[in-house]
Amino acid sequence: MSALISIKNLYRHYGDYCAVNDVSFELQAGEVLGFLGPNGAGKSTTMRIISGGLAPGSGRITLNGIDLMEQPKQAKAQLGYLPENPPLHRDLTVDEYLVYAGRLRGIGKDKVSNAVSRVKEQCGLNEVGGRLIGQLSKGFQQRVGIAQAIIHNPRVVILDEPTNGLDPNQIREIRKLIQNLGRKRGIILSTHILSEVQAICSRVLIMHKGSLAHKQAMTRPDNGELLVLELDNPPSTEALEQLPGIARLETLNPNRYQVQLSEGCEISSLAEQIVNRGWQLRELSPAGHDLEQVFTRITSLEPEQ
Amino acid sequence: MIAAIAGRELRTLFFSPLAWSLAAVTQFLLAWIFLTQLDSYAQLQPQLATLESPPGVTELVISPLLDSAALLTLLVMPLLSMRLLSEEYRSGTIDLLLSSPVSMTQIALGKFTALATLQIALVALFSLMPLSLLVGTDIDLGRVAAGLLSLALLLAACAAVGLYLSSLTSQPTVAAVGTYGVLLFLWIISAATSGGEASPLFHWLSLSSHFHRLLSGLVSTSDIAYFLLLTGFCLALTIRRLDSRRSQGAAA
Numbered sequence: 178m179s180a181l182i183s184i185k186n187l188y189r190h191y192g193d194y195c196a197v198n199d200v201s202f203e204l205q206a207g208e209v210l211g212f213l214g215p216n217g218a219g220k221s222t223t224m225r226i227i228s229g230g231l232a233p234g235s236g237r238i239t240l241n242g243i244d245l246m247e248q249p250k251q252a253k254a255q256l257g258y259l260p261e262n263p264p265l266h267r268d269l270t271v272d273e274y275l276v277y278a279g280r281l282r283g284i285g286k287d288k289v290s291n292a293v294s295r296v297k298e299q300c301g302l303n304e305v306g307g308r309l310i311g312q313l314s315k316g317f318q319q320r321v322g323i324a325q326a327i328i329h330n331p332r333v334v335i336l337d338e339p340t341n342g343l344d345p346n347q348i349r350e351i352r353k354l355i356q357n358l359g360r361k362r363g364i365i366l367s368t369h370i371l372s373e374v375q376a377i378c379s380r381v382l383i384m385h386k387g388s389l390a391h392k393q394a395m396t397r398p399d400n401g402e403l404l405v406l407e408l409d410n411p412p413s414t415e416a417l418e419q420l421p422g423i424a425r426l427e428t429l430n431p432n433r434y435q436v437q438l439s440e441g442c443e444i445s446s447l448a449e450q451i452v453n454r455g456w457q458l459r460e461l462s463p464a465g466h467d468l469e470q471v472f473t474r475i476t477s478l479e480p481e482q
Numbered sequence: 483m484i485a486a487i488a489g490r491e492l493r494t495l496f497f498s499p500l501a502w503s504l505a506a507v508t509q510f511l512l513a514w515i516f517l518t519q520l521d522s523y524a525q526l527q528p529q530l531a532t533l534e535s536p537p538g539v540t541e542l543v544i545s546p547l548l549d550s551a552a553l554l555t556l557l558v559m560p561l562l563s564m565r566l567l568s569e570e571y572r573s574g575t576i577d578l579l580l581s582s583p584v585s586m587t588q589i590a591l592g593k594f595t596a597l598a599t600l601q602i603a604l605v606a607l608f609s610l611m612p613l614s615l616l617v618g619t620d621i622d623l624g625r626v627a628a629g630l631l632s633l634a635l636l637l638a639a640c641a642a643v644g645l646y647l648s649s650l651t652s653q654p655t656v657a658a659v660g661t662y663g664v665l666l667f668l669w670i671i672s673a674a675t676s677g678g679e680a681s682p683l684f685h686w687l688s689l690s691s692h693f694h695r696l697l698s699g700l701v702s703t704s705d706i707a708y709f710l711l712l713t714g715f716c717l718a719l720t721i722r723r724l725d726s727r728r729s730q731g732a733a734a
């Protein structure tokens with residue numbers, strides 16, 4: 178099966194400024210792709226181009242096998258998009274707005290009310306259906322924004338900072354929703370929150386100054402925990418790899434490793450073994466910091482202009 | 483799709499007090515003009531009766547009324563059309579349209595349909611006043627129909643001009659000012675005369691000359707074509723503008 182989204186050699190200039198520089202990637206069904214990068218790195222521009230809101234300078238974009246440039250209507254029918262500012266009509270009620278969004282996305286008149294009640298259920302909007310969008314809190318508005326992006330059951334969902342402005346409980350709910358959505362669809366998600374990427378994304382792309390600076394697969398939680406290990410007196414890599422409990426090992430720098438625990442192994446027993454062997458354990462922590470380090474390393478290579 | 487876009491737009495227009503207040507104010511002003519015209523016609527009637535072929539009530543009351551209606555709606559139109567696309571740019575809701583499987587043509591036509599529907603409603607309201615004369619007297623229905631047709635065509639052209647100017651900017655007020663400028667200019671352009679005669683080009687370009695010919699009961703293809711051409715031209719410009727905005731980026 179071909180990829181849900183395939184981007185090839187995408188460029189986009191604003192005047193002399195190059196906002197997107199030779200970006201290529203693919204997304205398969207069932208993947209949640211995290212898009213990271215500092216402000217102005219070109220994340221939103223890339224997402225707007227994929228959503229059809231902005232024409233690419235050059236490059237090829239196919240959504241579910243359909244070329245976005247050649248058959249824009251058919252391609253966009255596969256797509257749901259939540260921009261950075263949710264495109265809400267503040268003077269409509271939630272129900273009216275969702276009906277409108279559904280009709281725009283090509284849902285037939287007779288099916289649209291079913292779609293609206295389904296999506297309201299999914300996004301927790303049942304109590305606010307009759308209220309004006311302009312009077313809702315930011316959290317609810319954000320959920321309405323997500324609802325309009327998924328009302329037509331698109332194969333591809335693009336969410337630009339979906340948890341922006343939400344409180345921690347709402348963030349948790351939205352993350353759960355995104356994870357559920359991601360089972361059958363392909364989702365691209367941009368965010369500034371690194372832990373969010375780790376919580377829900379299966380893969381991460383870091384953009385910097387318009388180019389893709391880093392691609393990395395996030396290990397899924399069910400494959401065993403991912404840890405960072407630092408030793409003051411490290412043995413050879415082979416010796417470490419043979420340690421029971423370590424399923425996979427990656428050297429980050431001479432004293433520092435990224436370790437994947439084998440299933441059923443407790444962190445404490447790993448620590449105990451290391452200490453017993455006299456390797457002088459300095460750090461053993463969840464690999465959350467790893468992404469952060471990658472991010473900082475990539476995005477602070479050159480001073481900001 | 484066009485119906486969905488137009489329906490949403492009409493909803494917004496009618497949920498805001500703007501459309502209602504404009505309809506009420508124009509209707510009130512027209513009613514005033516109508517009554518004064520009718521009054522002076524009633525006073526003149528004894529003298530008219532002595533003429534060989536006296537001008538009827540249609541010519542003396544209804545045509546001037548429709549003429550005033552045209553001017554009034556010319557003033558009202560920019561206020562209705564200014565938000566059509568500017569507001570979408572400003573609030574970012576244009577992204578919803580752009581990421582949906584709709585073409586630029588459908589967006590432009592949807593917006594235009596909404597405004598045109600509103601106008602047909604306005605013209606229908608206006609037409610009730612002259613038609614009320616049917617109760618007491620005979621009126622030249624053919625001429626009234628020609629007058630209403632000219633009014634509808636004029637308003638459609640104005641709506642298209644307003645839509646285009648609204649597609650140029652994300653500031654509704656700028657769109658309104660621009661629309662005022664273009665419409666009034668097209669209205670008075672035939673006033674530019676050289677040696678007492680209006681230049682044929684300006685005369686042809688002028689909204690008012692075509693409108694008045696239709697209003698006088700002279701339904702000619704060229705006048706109808708003028709309005710349809712102007713409408714189509716502005717719609718085509720709007721579609722082009724939406725396309726170029728997409729390739730240029732967010733510069734609004």
